Amino acid sequence: MSRDLSDDERSLYEWQLWVDGFGEPGQLRLKNASVLVSRVGGVGGALAYQLAAAGVGRLILAHAGSLRLNDLNRQLLMSHAKVGESRVLQAAERLRAFNPHVEVVPIAENVSEANVERLVRDADLVASCAPLFQERLLLNRAALQQNKPLVDCAMYEMEAQLTTVVPGRGPCLACLYPTEPAAWKRQFPVFGAVAGTIGCLGAMEAIKLLSGLGEPLVGTMLVCDLASMSFRKVQLQRKAACPVCSSSPQATQEPAG
Amino acid sequence: MRLMRVTVYYMAQIKRAAGCSSEQIDAPDGADLRGVLRSMGERHGDAFRVVLLDDANEPRKSLLYFVGDEHADPSRPLKDGDAITILAPMAGG
Numbered sequence A: 001m002s003r004d005l006s007d008d009e010r011s012l013y014e015w016q017l018w019v020d021g022f023g024e025p026g027q028l029r030l031k032n033a034s035v036l037v038s039r040v041g042g043v044g045g046a047l048a049y050q051l052a053a054a055g056v057g058r059l060i061l062a063h064a065g066s067l068r069l070n071d072l073n074r075q076l077l078m079s080h081a082k083v084g085e086s087r088v089l090q091a092a093e094r095l096r097a098f099n100p101h102v103e104v105v106p107i108a109e110n111v112s113e114a115n116v117e118r119l120v121r122d123a124d125l126v127a128s129c130a131p132l133f134q135e136r137l138l139l140n141r142a143a144l145q146q147n148k149p150l151v152d153c154a155m156y157e158m159e160a161q162l163t164t165v166v167p168g169r170g171p172c173l174a175c176l177y178p179t180e181p182a183a184w185k186r187q188f189p190v191f192g193a194v195a196g197t198i199g200c201l202g203a204m205e206a207i208k209l210l211s212g213l214g215e216p217l218v219g220t221m222l223v224c225d226l227a228s229m230s231f232r233k234v235q236l237q238r239k240a241a242c243p244v245c246s247s248s249p250q251a252t253q254e255p256a257g
Numbered sequence B: 001m002r003l004m005r006v007t008v009y010y011m012a013q014i015k016r017a018a019g020c021s022s023e024q025i026d027a028p029d030g031a032d033l034r035g036v037l038r039s040m041g042e043r044h045g046d047a048f049r050v051v052l053l054d055d056a057n058e059p060r061k062s063l064l065y066f067v068g069d070e071h072a073d074p075s076r077p078l079k080d081g082d083a084i085t086i087l088a089p090m091a092g093g
């Protein structure tokens, strides 16, 4: 664990060290933190880029597969010349070049039942940016079991949603989606700027949670419609009988009655 | 019969199915959310109805319903002027 910033880091992060209530203590919290980013596509790529800029010490990137040409309208960590090459390695290379102070751990796997516990174990916070509910719900369960916050960012067409799950406080993703929504398709219409918007907002949630600034979206969903530029917050309810968060360690620790 | 007027806003995939982003509905005074959702199912035809309602004519559990800014169950009573939002789940990354 680092107890100090180097002169180089003080200079690099100077503009955010000026943020009221953040300063060197906040920067050190980011430096000592590890974030798992589930997929570094349109949303997760923008989120990871901002976390690298902010100086989060360790970014674990989980994303399988090779770059396709039609990924490039939104996946900003990729290169046009590297279509057909590993997505996660390109993303790691870009982030390391951008901020060499950040340790980047690329894992060429998508989140699955087989790897989710291990991936979450190495992180202090989970950023859920995969295009499938199955992966999001697996991350939700593992994050609750391991008592770690999860930031869930999603988009569709010109709309986006953001919510934060903090174990023991507020609802989890399984409260909202008790079963995997069947109608959702992996491919969907979207602009890269929508992905970037919600990825940056998700990065801000992560920065706040890690450094202790501001108010995270616990029990609240930010619903964004970029067609009309309307942003609103709706209140979410925890399901008392939720099989995931009502059996998490925090829930069972609460005194009865 | 007295009527009340509520506004329904559609978000994400259900907006496509409805073909509009919002609409106003007149419902009998004292109707609950379930009743309004069922009458909307009848109003738009089968392609929309199957997105909104299940085989038992119940509002789908995979959709999120809000009255104002509050998460609401189908049994939630409505009043004149309420704004209902139906949010289809999204997982785009």
Ligand SMILES: [Zn+2]
Pocket: A171, A172, A173, A174, A175, A176, A239, A242, A243, A244, A245, A246
């Ligand atoms: Zn839950």
